[in-house]
């Protein structure tokens with residue numbers, strides 16, 4: 001099937017031809033056969049990098065009206081926006097600032113790229129464009145199994161479809177164990193395929209010996225193990241508390257990377273934590289990879305570019321690595337640094353990226369060889385195996401279409417773990433996607449939204465709203481009845497929702513003024529409650545300052561946690577004692593004292609930031625990533641603006657809140 005035979009305009013056909021897209025890949029053909037160009041609902045569950053974006057483009061280009069592309073990961077939205085904006089004659093809007101309001105400005109675009117949070121917020125704020133959509137494409141739909149974002153994704157999609165029954169829905173998924181359940185949920189045709197543009201072979205390495213699943217093998221020279229005995233504890237967050245399971249794994253990884261690079265191939269090496277990504281990159285910087293790949297000048301130019309982003313220690317470390325032909329990539333990097341790394345890799349100016357699994361989710365960085373050094377990481381219950389789905393996404397990055405005869409993915413194991421690793425990741429199936437909607441926190445948020453937007457005024461109507469969710473399809477909406485009743489009770493005691501009675505059995509649920517503002521400001525009910533209590537306490541303090549404002553907003557579940565190491569704990573404790581007159585929480589009060597101390601640390605960082613401290617100073621003083629500081633500043637802006645709105649709602653004015661916001 002050829003692109004030019006599809007119902008697309010000539011300029012669009014030419015646009016694809018210029019990018020080498022003339023013949024459809026088999027899964028794309030199957031999507032066309034399933035009616036994706038004729039308004040049919042389609043779920044496509046296909047491997048990484050097998051052309052899902054083209055399926056999205058087909059749906060959006062052939063829908064008889066505006067389209068919405070929901071991208072659950074913010075980091076990917078810009079990349080997709082650029083892909084769509086390059087299409088001739090297509091006006092594209094983007095809305096990813098996670099939490100700002102209506103987005104009425106998005107009306108009039110042919111395609112809007114947005115995160116699910118943004119669409120949810122637009123619905124809550126009554127944006128009209130959401131009702132005019134002809135087509136919605138949800139990328140990475142398997143993320144509906146993710147704890148925080150999953151419920152928002154499924155409720156948003158269910159709401160969009162309920163409001164607009166003619167809406168074409170196209171959902172794109174990684175290969176998961178139950179794509180049929182997702183297709184059932186959406187009453188959509190299922191396109192399921194194992195096809196990939198480049199063959200992939202996956203192997204397990206023990207020492208320098210790799211056995212692949214296609215029966216082939218590979219042998220690499222592993223250098224002496226210099227890391228043995230160097231079990232530096234370091235920071236614990238992100239699983240940084242430990243060295244690798246087996247110190248040799250780093251040397252095996254180095255040998256596998258050097259071997260591929262000597263042969264002209266680029267590599268991705270995945271490790272469990274940010275700290276490990278930096279350490280591995282610094283180790284690989286000793287391998288002379290830039291010279292081996294013949295890219296010394298280009299690597300030096302990439303290093304210059306990284307230095308230009310900022311003067312932080314992380315930036316300097318990254319530049320030093322880049323000069324040697326290696327990079328690291330993780331969520332603590334600033335977006336400017338991530339962009340330099342991704343583009344240098346695509347341009348083949350760098351031989352290897354050492355990354356945490358975030359890189360595997362959707363960033364288009366194909367490599368000849370992928371090495372997965374760590375398959376276990378620290379979670380709540382200690383060390384546990386990384387989900388098979390995630391490891392498959394990492395492995396799926398191996399193989400560049402048209403350039404490599406096949407991609408190679410190598411999982412580094414030892415004699416004891418070899419079989420477990422093989423069974424789990426080489427032979428094993430990925431996990432099934434499971435709804436997280438029954439989580440009490442998620443339910444409270446979405447129940448409040450349903451009531452505040454007047455979609456529902458009784459428990460039964462709330463269940464009607466949830467009837468279109470994946471959860472309801474899997475377990476029956478009745479399964480949620482008890483949990484919804486609990487959520488309503490919680491919201492009533494929190495002062496977010498009121499029962500307007502006409503008798504015990506006969507009442508209507510209405511959002512209180514605070515509930516309505518909370519929902520519109522897109523903060524969680526617990527956040528709204530904490531801010532309201534905090535504002536009242538702050539108004540009574542003799543000396544409320546910007547630190548007070550930051551303490552209130554940082555002590556909410558909508559602000560990220562900031563790691564508090566043992567060494568710093570005493571210092572933050574003393575800081576809190578010194579500033580007791582400016583904090584809304586009495587030190588003897590918090591149920592979760594450690595969590596509160598973390599909030600005080602975040603508040604202190606933000607207060608020093610508005611006081612003129614530089615990124616470099618804060619990164620150095622508080623051991624946070626520069627990207628972590630950026631994201632906390634961004635969240636603080638949003639939460640302070642929610643605090644101002646809530647203050648207005650309850651008639652409590654705390655000037656320090658506005659001061660903090662304007663100085664931020």
Ligand SMILES: Nc1ncnc2c1ncn2[C@@H]1O[C@H](COP(=O)(O)OP(=O)(O)OP(=O)(O)O)[C@@H](O)[C@H]1O
Pocket residue numbers: 019020021022023024025028047048049050051052053054361362363364401
């Ligand atoms: N029919 C085709 N012919 C040639 N190249 C194609 C075709 N379809 C897609 N491609 C190219 O394949 C690459 C991967 O495609 P794409 O990024 O759409 O994969 P994906 O399935 O969305 O990956 P991910 O798992 O990252 O979401 C892109 O460079 C794209 O231009």
